[in-house]
Amino acid sequence: MSEWWTYTLSDFLLFSPRTYYRLFELHNGSLWPAHLAALAAGVAILALAARGGPARGRIVAALLAACWAWVAWSFLYTRYATINWAATWFAGLFLVQAVLLVVVGTLGGKLDLAAGRPWRLGLFFFALAVQPLAGVLAGRDWAQVEVFAMTPDPTAVGTLGIAALASGPWRWGLMVIPVLWCMASGATLWTMEAPDALVPPAAALAALVIAVRRNREHDALADLR
Known part of the structure; x- marks a missing residue:
């Protein structure tokens, strides 16, 4: 029996890269044209977050919660779990994230977004419009791209882009669950030697940096008052 330290990440991979990418192709093909509704939700979130304020933050949180719940059921539980048993647990975490967004953001009104600086929404824009193209540049077919509110990676990155700009603790x-997913997804892609393996972890790191800077700015304004 081999010693545990001789194992690598590839030894724990339960599927081939071809099977993994085929999963997205089947997912996209079966749910089209739901992607148009997902795009509309993403544009609405972008517009509301750019204007800022607690009232719009409640709507943004509700839309994000719907996205997380939809991805939990339609992709993680229904599809990904067929090739990866851990996807069922991640589906549960995605539902927890949806509940958190509703309780904290929609009901609690804690997602108070700063208005007047739409350029700070670059990470969300990346998840909405650029991240799908990153997959194509990495060698995926157009039918296999990951789309915001339809698949986990851009949904997690987009949520991080919004949460990082919110005020308050x-x-x-x-941000906890989205960061965890980005790390897990990055590890999976890295094991498959995918060219875009660093995209989810790098996006998570960028979100943490943005959140820290936002926290410092908030503290500085509080000191001036």
Whole structure:
């Protein structure tokens, strides 16, 4: 019996890269044209977050919660779990994230977004419009791209882009599960030697940096008052 330290990440991979990418192709093909509704939700989130304020933050949180719940059921539980038993647990975490967004953001009104600086929404824009192209540049077919509100990676990155800009300590709680997913997804892609393996972890790191800077700015404004 081999010693445990001789194992690598590839030894724990339960599927081939071809099977993994085929999963997205089947997912996209079966749910089209739901992607148009997902795009509309993403554009609405972008517009509301750019204007900022607690009232719009409640709507943004509700839309994000719907996205997380939909991805949990339609992709993680229904599809990904057929090739990866851990996907069922991740589906549960995605539902927890949806509940957190509703409780903290929609009901609690804690997702107070700063208005007047739409350029700060670059990470969300990346998840909505650029991240799908990153997959194509990495060698995927167009039918296999990952889309915001339809698949986990861009949904997690987009949520991080929103939560990082919120004020108050609740932002950190809303970032835990998305960061965990980005790390897990990055590890999976890295094991498959995918060219875009560093995209999810790098996006998570960028969100943490943005959140820290936002926290410092908030503290500086509080000191001036």
